[in-house]
Amino acid sequence: MASKVLLSEKKVKIILSRLCHQLIERHGDFSNTVLVGLQPRGTLLLERLMELLNAEGIKPIAFGVLDITFFRDDFRRSEKPLNAKTTEMNVSVEGKDVVFIDDVLFTGRSIRSALTAIDSYGRPKSIELLVLVDRRFSRHLPIQPDYLGAQVDALQGDKVRVVWGDGTNESIVYLEKQSE
Amino acid sequence: MKKLSVSHLLGIKYLQPEDIHLIFETATHFKEVINRPIKKVPSLRDITIANLFFENSTRTKLSFELAEKRLSADVINFSASQSSVSKGETLVDTVNNILAMKVDMIVMRHPHPGAAHFLSKKVNSCIINAGDGTHEHPSQALLDAYSLLEKFGDLNGKRIAIVGDILHSRVALSNIYALKMLGAEVTLCAPKSLLPKHIESLGVKTSTNLMQVLDWCDAANMLRVQNERMELSYFPTTREYSQNFGLNGDRLKQLRKEIVILHPGPINRGVEITSEVADSDQAIILDQVENGVAIRMAIIYLLGSQLKRAVE
Numbered sequence: 001m002a003s004k005v006l007l008s009e010k011k012v013k014i015i016l017s018r019l020c021h022q023l024i025e026r027h028g029d030f031s032n033t034v035l036v037g038l039q040p041r042g043t044l045l046l047e048r049l050m051e052l053l054n055a056e057g058i059k060p061i062a063f064g065v066l067d068i069t070f071f072r073d074d075f076r077r078s079e080k081p082l083n084a085k086t087t088e089m090n091v092s093v094e095g096k097d098v099v100f101i102d103d104v105l106f107t108g109r110s111i112r113s114a115l116t117a118i119d120s121y122g123r124p125k126s127i128e129l130l131v132l133v134d135r136r137f138s139r140h141l142p143i144q145p146d147y148l149g150a151q152v153d154a155l156q157g158d159k160v161r162v163v164w165g166d167g168t169n170e171s172i173v174y175l176e177k178q179s180e
Numbered sequence: 181m182k183k184l185s186v187s188h189l190l191g192i193k194y195l196q197p198e199d200i201h202l203i204f205e206t207a208t209h210f211k212e213v214i215n216r217p218i219k220k221v222p223s224l225r226d227i228t229i230a231n232l233f234f235e236n237s238t239r240t241k242l243s244f245e246l247a248e249k250r251l252s253a254d255v256i257n258f259s260a261s262q263s264s265v266s267k268g269e270t271l272v273d274t275v276n277n278i279l280a281m282k283v284d285m286i287v288m289r290h291p292h293p294g295a296a297h298f299l300s301k302k303v304n305s306c307i308i309n310a311g312d313g314t315h316e317h318p319s320q321a322l323l324d325a326y327s328l329l330e331k332f333g334d335l336n337g338k339r340i341a342i343v344g345d346i347l348h349s350r351v352a353l354s355n356i357y358a359l360k361m362l363g364a365e366v367t368l369c370a371p372k373s374l375l376p377k378h379i380e381s382l383g384v385k386t387s388t389n390l391m392q393v394l395d396w397c398d399a400a401n402m403l404r405v406q407n408e409r410m411e412l413s414y415f416p417t418t419r420e421y422s423q424n425f426g427l428n429g430d431r432l433k434q435l436r437k438e439i440v441i442l443h444p445g446p447i448n449r450g451v452e453i454t455s456e457v458a459d460s461d462q463a464i465i466l467d468q469v470e471n472g473v474a475i476r477m478a479i480i481y482l483l484g485s486q487l488k489r490a491v492e
Contacts, residue, residue, distance in 0.1 A: 070221035
């Protein structure tokens with residue numbers, strides 16, 4: 001499988017910093033905001049953004065981690081069983097401005113499931129969506145991000161993979177081409 | 181992605197350790213779900229489940245029904261007392277008639293050992309055994325083991341005592357299989373008349389001395405004396421049973437360490453366990469009930485995900 005670098009470490013850094021400032025621009029001191037990372041991979045982006053926001057002097061920030069497995073629309077349609085990940089929503093979202101955070105926006109079905117799942121924790125005042133990568137022209141549902149890192153064009157079978165650095169490795173976004 | 185190695189839940193005997201771990205992992209997620217303000221998920225919205233109870237039950241039936249409803253399944257209930265069974269219909273006919281109404285899954289309790297196994301061979305549906313006579317009660321054993329695991333973190337090498345009417349108990353047999361599979365040591369404690377012959381062949385120890393067993397164990401599962409299944413007298417009086425095999429506060433105080441107390445319910449207060457013990461902090465009886473719903477949601481969810489697809 002051939003892979004191509006879509007976003008380099010440097011680019012990812014700039015984008016994260018921009019997303020962080022866009023959030024501050026709209027949410028101020030975050031007193032009425034809850035950031036919700038979508039399992040499994042949105043939580044890694046949530047961690048990065050939290051670090052940056054804290055560095056800007058914004059704390060505490062209410063946040064949670066949401067798994068949408070039991071709300072997915074492909075139960076018994078996928079060949080593989082759907083195994084859940086941990087949900088940690090120790091905050092109420094009643095009347096709050098919620099921001100969903102995910103790494104790649106593809107068909108939009110996960111977001112639709114998340115919109116249903118979040119209802120179990122209260123009725124938010126508003127919900128926004130932040131994604132690092134938007135795969136254009138691949139949406140199955142009318143869902144668009146409010147905060148966007150980068151847009152990419154990828155074929156149906158291709159995979160966009162976000163690798164997060166851990167101090168020694170770099171954070172890079174790859175496009176993995178379907179073997180030709 | 182992990183899946184169960186079986187397509188029915190007939191007994192713990194037929195499961196692999198990986199199956200038990202997968203059920204526990206999934207149950208942990210469902211435990212979080214049932215503690216949300218809104219406790220319902222839509223996973224099984226296109227599945228219909230029939231609860232067939234050919235024998236009385238309160239806890240298990242409610243627990244299964246709640247688990248099914250929390251998963252958004254449609255539920256129909258059936259009790260033998262109000263049915264055509266009393267008119268002479270066979271089990272297979274009854275179930276096939278229910279399945280003809282487009283039911284996807286059967287949860288069944290039956291007074292005869294092996295009834296669930298028999299049914300799984302005769303009808304084309306997914307069967308969950310909610311207790312078959314004196315044979316197995318897998319969901320109870322799973323929730324018992326899960327509750328112990330929550331307490332201890334790991335059951336490997338842990339010492340578990342099962343005390344009481346072992347002979348008539350499906351909970352005991354399923355518990356033995358589950359606990360052994362998870363690496364625990366098991367000792368059964370009961371009057372000789374209530375210990376099945378050759379039960380040691382399952383790799384358990386037996387004893388008739390309650391104090392010795394309590395001193396040895398980390399947790400004790402106190403079973404109910406099942407008077408309804410006894411055609412003979414297995415011990416002289418309830419009072420004598422309670423004096424020799426009942427758990428009371430004095431006995432607990434004499435032990436060197438605090439042990440965890442389980443009871444599958446319904447409790448005969450003052451017989452196998454006194455109120456003082458049943459209501460103490462050492463008893464995790466109500467945790468067992470809460471975990472029961474999560475475990476049953478996990479079982480139904482995992483088996484449900486393996487059902488043939490409705491929309492191809």
